[in-house]
Amino acid sequence: MAMTLSDKLVVAISSRALFDFEEENRLFDPDHPQGYMQLQLDRLDVPARPGVAFSLVKKLLAFNEPAQQRVEVVVLSRNDPVSGMRVFRSAKAHGLDSVQRGVFTQGAAPFRYLRPLGAHLFLSANAADVNEALAMGFPAAQVATQSAQASAAHPHEVRIAFDGDAVLFSDEAERVFQSAGLDAFQAHEVEKALLPLPPGPFKPFLSALHRLQQSGAPSMRIRTALVTARGAPAHERAIQTLMSWQIAVDEAMFLGGMPKGEFLREFEPDFFFDDQTGHVTSAARHVPAGHVSSGIANLAVGVAPVP
CATH class of the missing domain: 3.40.50.1000 (HAD superfamily/HAD-like)
Structure with missing residues (x-):
């Protein structure tokens, strides 16, 4: 029987919304992406710092139990697949072991994959992707990447x-x-x-x-x-x-x-x-x-x- 996410709350999130990749992003040149890709490869074993939506994702995933997986988080990113390795390694380093699915499009618009995911929320730092997602009828927001981090006062x-x-x-x-x-x-x-x-x-x-x-x-x-x-x-x-x-x-x-x-x-x-x-x-x-x-x-x- 094929795997389905229909019984879960599904959050699709870009790598820049989940992790702080602002330093790397400043070096990104869409016409010459090799420098960015090499930097991510050089930092493959350096966990990225938590980003704007990290606390939201971590707490939502805490609803999962071995007997009942209630929430699915999928990385939906314009990153290349090599940079995607750093995203997954960073997730594991921060205890987000259940983040196991991702789509990495190497610059192409990723929002079209919201439909097969059945996403209930899309978070991205890319305004164009958010606008397209909203036009398709998906709840979506452009994260303010310079936001303050969430309070740690309410862990449960x-x-x-x-x-x-x-x-x-x-x-x-x-x-x-x-x-x-x-x-x-x-x-x-x-x-x-x-x-x-x-x-x-x-x-x-x-x-x-x-x-x-x-x-x-x-x-x-x-x-x-x-x-x-x-x-x-x-x-x-x-x-x-x-x-x-x-x-x-x-x-x-x-x-x-x-x-x-x-x-x-x-x-x-x-x-x-x-x-x-x-x-x-x-x-x-x-x-x-x-x-x-x-x-x-x-x-x-x-x-x-x-x-």
Whole structure:
């Protein structure tokens, strides 16, 4: 019988999202990749330092038990296969022995392999790959490679924070705000408070986390937070939407436009997802963060890369 990942939460991740390859990446020349490849070969037995999404991956893999493998992490990388050897050796050196699958495309776009993987999440430092993944309907984010590392204060708890509009929810309400301003947005959301928002790009990932939480892992749990610029009275529609999905978040922060970074510092997530680069930059000073290039706000700015 063929191996299948259909019963697992599947995370596809680039090598630069999992490990800190920023020094090596600065030497990369797409027209002359031999120097980069040789450097990775020279450092084959030097474990790469943990990258932005390392804590998230390590904790999700901790849901696996010998009798039940609940999570699969697959490296999906533009690296060449030789450099892929260093990725796998680095994973083993850091205790990620269950990271055993990878696709290394030597510069070609890897996002097309998300479909056969059935990925619930794609994390990459490459903005173009993330945009293509989102267009295909996969939850995806461009990691802010200069993000702070995750806190080590919660070793048995995966902490994930989400923005609301254009991330968990559609950008329906954000479009009203962008076109007509705050007062119109508030009136629109009060009028439609009992009407659930359509799902956004990360609703499938939230649902997969909910299933993982319900799977009965004895030593790990998931704690989620909604961190949104919404304030009262627009908060009600967000809560009603989550209730209609029969998914509860553990914390909800309705910040009314306040900067999110310091609130996220206190929540201490292993990762935070937001559709606006300003919020990602604010968050990345304190926690691992990624940009979800979705919705009207990104159309307006041309989906600029996260700094």
